[in-house]
Amino acid sequence: MAAAMWARVSSLLLLLLPFAATPSRAATPARSPPAYTAVFQLQGDVYPTGHFYVTMNIGNPAKPYFLDVDTGSDLTWLQCDAPCQSCNKVPHPLYRPTKNRLIPCADSLCTALHSELSSNNKCPSPQQCDYQIKYSDSASSQGVLINDNFSLPLGKSSIICPGLSFGCGYNQQVGKNGAVQAPTDGMLGLGRGSVSLVSQLKQQGITKNVIGHCLSTNGGGFLFFGDDIVPTSRVTWVPMAQSTSGDYYSPGSGTLYFDRRSLGLKPMEVVFDSGSTYTYFTAQPYQAVVSALKGDLSKSLKQVSDPNLPLCWKGNKAFNSVFDVKKEFKSLFLSFASAKNAVMEIPPENYLIVTKNGNVCLGILDGMVAKLNFNIIGDITMQDQMVIYDNEKTQLGWVRGACSRSSKSTMSSFP
Numbered sequence: 001m002a003a004a005m006w007a008r009v010s011s012l013l014l015l016l017l018p019f020a021a022t023p024s025r026a027a028t029p030a031r032s033p034p035a036y037t038a039v040f041q042l043q044g045d046v047y048p049t050g051h052f053y054v055t056m057n058i059g060n061p062a063k064p065y066f067l068d069v070d071t072g073s074d075l076t077w078l079q080c081d082a083p084c085q086s087c088n089k090v091p092h093p094l095y096r097p098t099k100n101r102l103i104p105c106a107d108s109l110c111t112a113l114h115s116e117l118s119s120n121n122k123c124p125s126p127q128q129c130d131y132q133i134k135y136s137d138s139a140s141s142q143g144v145l146i147n148d149n150f151s152l153p154l155g156k157s158s159i160i161c162p163g164l165s166f167g168c169g170y171n172q173q174v175g176k177n178g179a180v181q182a183p184t185d186g187m188l189g190l191g192r193g194s195v196s197l198v199s200q201l202k203q204q205g206i207t208k209n210v211i212g213h214c215l216s217t218n219g220g221g222f223l224f225f226g227d228d229i230v231p232t233s234r235v236t237w238v239p240m241a242q243s244t245s246g247d248y249y250s251p252g253s254g255t256l257y258f259d260r261r262s263l264g265l266k267p268m269e270v271v272f273d274s275g276s277t278y279t280y281f282t283a284q285p286y287q288a289v290v291s292a293l294k295g296d297l298s299k300s301l302k303q304v305s306d307p308n309l310p311l312c313w314k315g316n317k318a319f320n321s322v323f324d325v326k327k328e329f330k331s332l333f334l335s336f337a338s339a340k341n342a343v344m345e346i347p348p349e350n351y352l353i354v355t356k357n358g359n360v361c362l363g364i365l366d367g368m369v370a371k372l373n374f375n376i377i378g379d380i381t382m383q384d385q386m387v388i389y390d391n392e393k394t395q396l397g398w399v400r401g402a403c404s405r406s407s408k409s410t411m412s413s414f415p
Ligand SMILES: *[C@@H]1O[C@H](CO)[C@@H](O)[C@H](O)[C@H]1NC(C)=O
Pocket: 027, 060, 148, 149, 160, 161, 162, 163, 164
C-alpha cells in the first residue's frame, strides 16, 4: 500500500502533516429554509501530500479532525476509539463515540449504507449498524454508524451544530496495524448516496445538496456545501450522467484532444473523484496521451526514472515548479457531447507535477495498473477551477479561477 502511493484512489493514506486546529466559536440556532452555505478552508496538495483535507469540528464539546475530501464515496467516518482494534497513527487523539448515539440497524440510513456497500453487509445486532467499507486501492474500514454534532461555519462568526450520522471505524486495514502514520483522521464522504453528509444536511433543511471545491496548485483551497457562492455566469454545466462504473459523479463521455488535435479515440466515460490524487485513464487513452506527449517533446527533456511516478523527464536544470516547464507541454481537452460547448481544458499544470528531485512527471496514470476499468478525473486535473456537484439540478459544473486565496477574495475572481 505505502509503495503504491501514486496509485491511491479514494482512500486514507500515509504521510505526516502539521497540526492546525481551528477552534469552533459561538453557536447560533438555525431553523429550516432558506438553506445556508458552509465554507471550509482546505489544506494539502497533490504533491507531496497526495490529499486535500478539511478540519472538521465534531462532538460536544467539538474537537478538530482532519478529513480527506472524497466525492468518490458516500460514507464519512473517523478512526475511532470504540475501542479500536486496528487504527493508524492519526493526527489527533482518536474520536470517542458519545454514549447512546448508535444508529440502530432499522434506521433508513443503515439500510441505504448496506445497499451502497456491495459486500455482504448486515447487522449482527439490531441495536447497531455494523458496516465494512472497501476502497479501490484495497484499503478497508470496519465500524458502526453513530450520530454526533458537526460544527459547520456559516460565514461571519456563526456556527450551526446539526447531528449527523457517520462511521466510527475501529478496524482499519491499511498497512501494518498501528504502524502507519495516516495524514488524516478519516474520510469526508460527499458522494451521491443518501449517507453522504450533504444529503443529510439537505434532509435537515440546512444546506442545499450542492458541493463545490476549489483546489489550488499552490496547495490548500476551499470547499463548500450549499449554492450561495456558485457563480452565476461563465460556469460550464453538463448534466450528471448515470455512470456505468458505480454511483460516481460523471459528466458522461468526453472526446479527448491533444492540442486541439484528435487522438482518434472513442468518447470515454469519466468520473470526478476528489479522493483520487491523480487522474487515471484506461489503456487506450493512456497510451494515446503518452505517445502524443512523447512525440511532441522538446530535445531538452530526457526520460528519467523517479520513484514518485512511472513516467518522468528531466531538463537541463532541475525544475522548481510545473510553471518552469509548462511551455514545453500542450493542453489536453475533453469535449462533452451532452451539452453545448462543454469542454474541459487540461493545461500542463493539470496533468504534470514536479518532484523533489526536480523532474517533471506525468500525473495521468494507467488505470490498468490500479485495476480500474473507467477513467477518473482526480485532484491534479481539478486544480485551479471551481468544480460544482449540483445534486439539486443533477448537473456538474466547472469554471477556472484562482483557488489559492481565501474563499472570500477568490469568490471575487469568479464572476
Ligand atoms: C446536537 O445534535 C442533536 C441531534 O440532532 C440536536 O438535538 C442537538 O441540539 C445538537 N446540539 C447542539 C449543541 O446543537
